[in-house]
């Protein structure tokens with residue numbers, strides 16, 4: 112069997128996490144190539160439906176990355192994120208999807224190294240969980 | 251059906267060294283809606299841009315996807331090219347395959363190429379659903395704020411105030427002038443520091459537009475270009491200023507080499523700034539040994555601080571003038587004295603009797619106390635033997651380091667710093683004095699150790715840049731505001747509750763109750779989109795359909811890859 116190579120989606124807010132990802136790039140910090148960044152303006156705009164849709168269609172893991180609490184470009188946007196994502200995780204657990212496939216974290220524009228660390232650890236964690244059982248399932 | 255054009259950038263070797271551009275190009279051509287795909291060595295060059303523009307015309311493209319670097323620096327450039335070719339700039343989508351691919355998967359070309367393909371597919375899927383938009387405008391507060399009252403900050407502030415722009419200079423200490431206050435003569439040309447600073451300060455104080463705040467610390471910064479609000483404490487009073495632009499000129503500190511070469515235990519060992527203070531008083535006599543590159547150009551602090559060689563050369567010559575006949579030695583690892591004036595000083599120093607001894611990082615000099623002075627033992631790489639030098643004074647040339655509070659400044663402004671704590675500009679060559687965040691600029695040693703002359707250049711450059719939004723008087727706000735689909739809206743009010751700006755109200759629209767977004771107030775965070783249970787709230791440029799299409803494209807790409 113070939114090695115499991117997870118496909119992961121990361122929602123990064125424009126002001127902090129996306130910039131942190133850019134900084135990781137500028138600093139040439141190497142990390143596993145499994146994570147695909149989608150830029151959103153604020154982590155608060157990440158609809159739980161995006162997370163569900165991704166997992167239902169077989170994406171192996173979803174990261175939601177925003178500014179640190181207190182640093183959101185839109186004042187209290189990420190306070191909402193901090194509440195929404197755990198609720199989404201709870202719902203996933205309730206329907207039998209492992210909520211460890213979803214992770215919320217904060218990465219600032221200055222934290223290239225933290226971005227690298229979050230990506231590396233999450234990829235490892237998802238590798239540990241194995242492929243998303245929904246992958247390839249036609250609903 | 252959209253007519254999408256995809257342009258893949260090699261970025262010289264930056265992308266092409268890890269990503270197989272040809273393979274991504276071939277793949278892009280197979281994606282739905284793509285009618286043209288091309289590649290450029292540098293898409294952002296004049297040549298690259300004009301090839302994009304001519305392809306738009308030739309193939310009647312109505313959507314453009316560029317896969318290159320980051321939208322945070324280059325999106326405006328490509329959007330402009332789209333506009334020039336006659337298509338609305340919101341029909342452009344950026345895919346980042348440099349910062350997010352080639353630079354971080356440099357040694358995995360196969361995986362990097364596969365990832366680039368998926369990201370391009372996601373970009374194309376989103377692009378197909380993009381809609382043209384028109385932008386809103388906001389007035390700019392015609393006020394500039396400069397953080398830091400050293401030479402760079404003073405230059406920027408006096409330039410802005412001189413242009414008639416209300417300028418607030420916020421300095422944390424009780425005096426202006428920064429590090430230069432402790433320096434009497436500026437190398438290599440040898441001007442006096444005090445008259446230069448006094449002139450800058452008086453230009454600022456004489457101008458009715460200059461406002462100086464000493465002993466002031468910034469506590470909070472909110473807003474965006476044209477409309478920032480700063481909260482700071484001056485003495486014991488909390489104050490607020492509204493500003494259109496902010497310049498960061500918070501400078502650097504001299505590194506204190508505690509424990510190195512007897513610093514702190516041998517009284518005859520001092521740093522460069524202490525020597526400057528003593529020289530200003532004429533209070534130096536006897537033999538002096540300089541040790542260069544103390545605490546830098548070594549693991550942990552790899553950079554060259556650039557100014558220290560010139561400072562030591564300048565001071566070596568001053569010492570010889572002050573006490574002719576004394577022995578002055580510079581122990582160095584390399585002498586960096588670029589430029590005509592500095593090289594002249596180096597030559598003069600060698601000819602006037604300053605002795606140069608080269609040491610290696612693996613065999614650094616040793617300093618021990620001897621009476622009131624010190625003895626320096628060093629392995630001279632040229633002589634290939636260890637020599638001993640007596641010194642009345644040992645001067646350690648240490649690098650400029652980022653001050654501890656720059657972390658806080660970076661956080662307040664949400665701007666990045668490098669691993670040594672210096673601020674990172676938006677782009678080294680294209681935007682050297684700006685941050686990626688609009689309306690925030692940087693100059694002087696806050697960014698990198700610079701000489702007095704460079705502080706002045708950069709201060710002027712930052713002032714010129716900061717004056718642009720203020721002179722224009724308005725900033726266009728990106729068309730990323732939210733809107734409600736009245737037909738789907740059930741007037742539940744979740745969006746109203748979630749909006750951090752009170753931009754949404756529930757009113758009668760088309761004969762029913764529905765949410766209405768006040769576009770002038772909406773800042774485009776998209777929080778309401780996530781809160782809406784009916785998929786009625788949408789954000790321009792980030793609709794649920796567009797993001798859904800990106801997810802679908804990734805799923806498809808992953809399945810194809812798995813086969």
Ligand code: FES
Pocket residue numbers: 124125126127128152153154155176177178182183184185188189
């Ligand atoms: S803008 Fe980063 S979380 Fe809101």
